[in-house]
Amino acid sequence: MTSTTPVAPAYGSNVNTSRFKKASSLSRLKYIILGTVILFIVILLVIQLSLHVHTPSHDEPQVAQPEAKNVPLVSLNEKGETRDTVSEVTIWSTSFHISPIHCLKHFMKNIFEKKTGIKVNIIEKSLSGHCALTNTCAKDLKVLNPDNAKGENECVVPIAKQFYDAYVDDPEFKKADLVMCDHNVAMCEMYMAFDVPLVLYLTTRYELWRHQPERWKNLNDNLRRMFFRGPNSIIANNLYDAKYFNYFTGLEAGVVDSYCGYAADMATYSNPMRKEILIGPSRLSITPSEFFKPLEELSKRDKFDLKLAPIRTLYPKYEYSDLVNHPAIVIVPYQLSVMSFFEYYRMGIPLYFPSVDLLTRWHLKYRILSEKTWHMVLTKNPSRGSPLPRNPQSTVSSGMDPNNDVDAKSVRYWNYFADLYQWPHVIIYDSFEDLYHKLKKATPEYYKEVSAKMRKYSEQVQQNLIEDWKRIFEKAKKKKGRSRFSSFYEAIQNWGIFINEKSCDIA
Numbered sequence: 001m002t003s004t005t006p007v008a009p010a011y012g013s014n015v016n017t018s019r020f021k022k023a024s025s026l027s028r029l030k031y032i033i034l035g036t037v038i039l040f041i042v043i044l045l046v047i048q049l050s051l052h053v054h055t056p057s058h059d060e061p062q063v064a065q066p067e068a069k070n071v072p073l074v075s076l077n078e079k080g081e082t083r084d085t086v087s088e089v090t091i092w093s094t095s096f097h098i099s100p101i102h103c104l105k106h107f108m109k110n111i112f113e114k115k116t117g118i119k120v121n122i123i124e125k126s127l128s129g130h131c132a133l134t135n136t137c138a139k140d141l142k143v144l145n146p147d148n149a150k151g152e153n154e155c156v157v158p159i160a161k162q163f164y165d166a167y168v169d170d171p172e173f174k175k176a177d178l179v180m181c182d183h184n185v186a187m188c189e190m191y192m193a194f195d196v197p198l199v200l201y202l203t204t205r206y207e208l209w210r211h212q213p214e215r216w217k218n219l220n221d222n223l224r225r226m227f228f229r230g231p232n233s234i235i236a237n238n239l240y241d242a243k244y245f246n247y248f249t250g251l252e253a254g255v256v257d258s259y260c261g262y263a264a265d266m267a268t269y270s271n272p273m274r275k276e277i278l279i280g281p282s283r284l285s286i287t288p289s290e291f292f293k294p295l296e297e298l299s300k301r302d303k304f305d306l307k308l309a310p311i312r313t314l315y316p317k318y319e320y321s322d323l324v325n326h327p328a329i330v331i332v333p334y335q336l337s338v339m340s341f342f343e344y345y346r347m348g349i350p351l352y353f354p355s356v357d358l359l360t361r362w363h364l365k366y367r368i369l370s371e372k373t374w375h376m377v378l379t380k381n382p383s384r385g386s387p388l389p390r391n392p393q394s395t396v397s398s399g400m401d402p403n404n405d406v407d408a409k410s411v412r413y414w415n416y417f418a419d420l421y422q423w424p425h426v427i428i429y430d431s432f433e434d435l436y437h438k439l440k441k442a443t444p445e446y447y448k449e450v451s452a453k454m455r456k457y458s459e460q461v462q463q464n465l466i467e468d469w470k471r472i473f474e475k476a477k478k479k480k481g482r483s484r485f486s487s488f489y490e491a492i493q494n495w496g497i498f499i500n501e502k503s504c505d506i507a
Contacts, residue, residue, distance in 0.1 A: 089473045090121040091199075092176035094144060097183035098128045098136065099258075099339040100203045100237065104180075106262040107465065115466055118473065123176060142166040149187065152209035155504035156189055161488040164193045168484075178231075178476040184208040186219050188226060189506050193491035195483040197476035198226055202236035202253055203337075205374055206245055213387040218507035220249050220388075225495050227251050231479040233472050238337035240417040244402050248386075250393025256468045257461055263343035264458075267320040269350070269451040276309040277439060278329040280344070282318070284310060285334040285370040294432035295439075304440055324349060327447055328427075330435070333359070335371045336418035345423060346458055348451035352438070353420040355430045360412040363405070369415075373403045382406055425453040 093101050101124055108120035125138035127146045138144070143163040148154050167173045173194075181188040182201035186209060191198060200223070210219045226232050227249075235256045236242035242253040279288050288310045299306035308330065315322050320343070323329070328350040331341075344351055354362065363369045370376055375383035382405035390398055397413065404410040420426045427450070429435035485491040492499055497506060 084474050084477060086118055086470070086473050086477050088119040088121070089177045089477065090123065090175050092173065092179045093122060093124045094127055094138060094141065094149065094187060095183050096127050096146070096150070097203065098126055098130050098134050100182045100201060101180070102134050103258045103260040103262070103339065103342065107259040110265070111259070111261060111462060112466055112469060116470065118470070123172065144190070149190065150184070150209045151186060151189065156506055157499055157503045160190050160193065160506065163190055164488040164491065168194065186210050189222055192222070192495055192506060193485070193488050195491065195494065197231035197479050199232070199472060199476070200226065200234045202234070202241040202245055204241065206241065208374065211374055215505060216388055218505045222506060223249055224251065231476050233475060235472070238419050239422055240336045240414070243396055243417050247390055247394050247396045247402055248388055250391035254468070257465060258339065258342045259462065259465055260339065260342040260346050263320050264346040264348070267324045267347055269324045269348040272325050272327050274325050276307040276314065276326055278323065278326045279308055279310040280329045280331055281338055281340040282311045283334060284332055285368045286332055286366060291332070295436050298433065298436045306439060320347060323347065327444070328352060328442070331420065332368060333418070334369060336369065336415065341419050345454055348455045350427060350447045350450045351420065352427045352429055352435060355428050356412060356415050356421065358430055359415050360408060363411055363415070364408060367405070373405060375403060376405065424457055425450055
């Protein structure tokens with residue numbers, strides 16, 4: 001029988017081998033093509049898998065996950081970039097809120113300067129109605145006052161021009177290495193003409209006093225200009241406002257917590273002597289006696305001596321030493337980020353906070369987050385949506401409007417970004433009954449253990465904040481000097497904006 005298996009010709013034979021060589025070459029070519037196709041398919045699958053894992057579909061509601069907050073802001077300096085040595089920096093502030101800048105001032109003087117050797121000067125000319133409490137009122141500030149600086153009911157351009165003319169050669173203002181705008185960030189529009197580094201510190205919903213859609217849109221355009229100009233930084237002291245800013249602008253704001261270590265300097269949790277569990281913060285959107293009736297009924301049923309007391313009921317004017325003399329604070333928030341939260345946490349006071357689902361139910365039923373949206377603040381009614389759409393470049397899930405107070409999915413999605421879900425060692429409760437059992441089981445030893453963990457975490461936050469602010473200062477100090485323009489209008493043209501004396505907004 002003749003074999004069907006091809007036999008290669010013997011080496012050195014006279015058989016014509018050209019057809020074998022041709023077949024062999026074709027075979028190798030087929031294998032090369034096949035291998036290339038397979039490799040290409042594998043690469044496509046890997047890319048598809050990567051996109052599936054890292055980019056959730058916006059067609060379905062996404063459950064927001066807690067995010068790491070206090071990470072060094074690498075985005076503020078490109079990786080591998082040479083970092084300049086900063087020995088001194090001067091900050092200029094004309095804020096409408098005393099707490100964020102007061103908190104920052106304490107951190108700089110009592111922690112940052114001691115650990116870095118960098119001297120930080122803060123020229124504060126406060127426009128807040130509470131400025132007398134910190135002795136920082138803007139007594140000698142030219143042009144700007146608590147009414148016209150808001151830009152709420154007046155055109156920005158005429159005031160900004162007067163301000164520029166008054167301060168372009170001002171010796172004190174020339175000392176400033178950067179201008180900080182926190183409450184409200186739209187204040188930085190007043191400083192655009194000065195060619196000075198800007199730090200926009202989001203501490204509340206950023207469209208404050210720019211609520212009309214057209215003015216809000218103009219603000220967004222200017223914020224984009226500021227974001228992409230070298231020495232400037234846009235940061236937030238809480239995750240919620242960073243996400244909110246991203247929703248409408250598509251821009252990423254680094255999260256740089258407020259530290260508020262002054263509270264811990266005055267008092268720290270150690271051995272509380274009073275029995276009352278406090279209800280906080282000091283400002284509440286509910287009537288405690290009515291709201292906490294379920295707890296009262298449970299304690300009566302079990303004959304358990306549970307004492308709850310609103311902070312302002314016990315202390316119309318409290319000291320921090322009063323607060324640490326109580327076992328814990330049950331938080332019923334009127335906002336998702338409040339300066340008091342930072343203070344309580346730094347003192348190490350154990351905190352009880354409702355779960356995301358419970359907070360969502362409460363808000364839909366009682367509107368307890370009464371200051372979460374400006375619409376609710378201004379009208380006392382829940383908002384059904386934002387006047388501006390989501391920015392298409394936003395990383396926030398579509399269909400999740402932060403100003404929709406009636407849609408459960410949206411409310412829950414945004415509630416997840418509250419401060420006390422981002423910080424560890426907060427005691428979360430799912431219902432009044434769950435809260436009752438947790439309060440009943442808690443011992444002084446348990447509270448002390450929780451407090452110690454909170455203070456340990458605050459130490460980690462402190463170190464991260466030092467690195468964050470060093471990067472912000474290094475970025476601002478890279479700018480050497482300011483450009484001097486022939487007029488306010490020419491200075492604004494430097495931003496690509498063409499206005500004249502008839503213009504209202506810088507747009």
